[in-house]
Amino acid sequence: MSAEDLEKYETEMELQLYREYRDVVGLFTYVVETERRFYLTNSVELDVRTAENGDVYFDVRMQDAWVWDMYRPARFVKTVRVVTFKDVNIEELAKPELEMPKEGFSG
Template sequence: MSAEDLERYENEIELGLYREYRDVVGLFSYVVETERRFYLTNSVDVQVRTNDGGDTFFEVRMTDAWVWDMYRQARFVKNVRVLTFKDVNVEELAKPELQIPDGTA
């Protein structure tokens, strides 16, 4: 497999992942970014912890999550626990207002 073939393959996987993201994003309430992954989830809890050496880290727990990872077979995860020394970004997704069809077809 050439470098060009590998790049084409990875581009196709990433495009498929984006399409999957676009299809499922409306099912979730939060976006969570850690240093290594990007998640969609309906429940997130971030706790600041300190170890015995005085280092501060974050414990992130999520339920009903979708993981942005193009090499992962199953992207839907029931429970996730992440430990990280980097900042964690949590954003609540805006839910579009209920749209009622106007009936003028």
Template sequence: MSAEDLEKYETEMELQLYREYRDVVGLFQYVVETERRFYLTNSVRLEPRTTEGGDVYFEVTMSDAWVWDMYRPARFVRNVRVVTFKDVNVEELAKSELEPPPTT
């Protein structure tokens, strides 16, 4: 496979993933962004933890989630647990953001 073929394949996979995201985003209440992944979920719990050495890390648990990952064959996940030393961004989706624009 040439570099051009690989780039074309990855571009097609990203477009397919974006289309899937667009189709499912209305099913979820929260967006969770970690250092490695992007999730849509209906239930999220973020708990800061401290190691014995005083370092802070975060434990994120989610249920009923969709994972933005083009290499994953199954993106819907029942339960997710993420442990990270980086910041975690959790946003609640406003229903108005989820509605398609009106057609004229």
């Protein structure tokens, strides 16, 4: 496989991953960003802990998550636990309000 073929393959995989993300993002409540991965999840717990040497680390647990990783064949994960010394970013996704018709339904 040439370098050009590999680059084309990776570009196609990234596009496929983006499309999958776009299709599933509405199913989740939180975005969790760690130093190595990006997750969508509906349940996240973050504990800030101190190691014996005094270093602070983060223990993140998620349930029913989707992982942004183009090299994983299965991106839906039942439970995830991440332990990291780097910052963790957790954001709640905005949920669009349901729009009701302004006038009565006419069919």
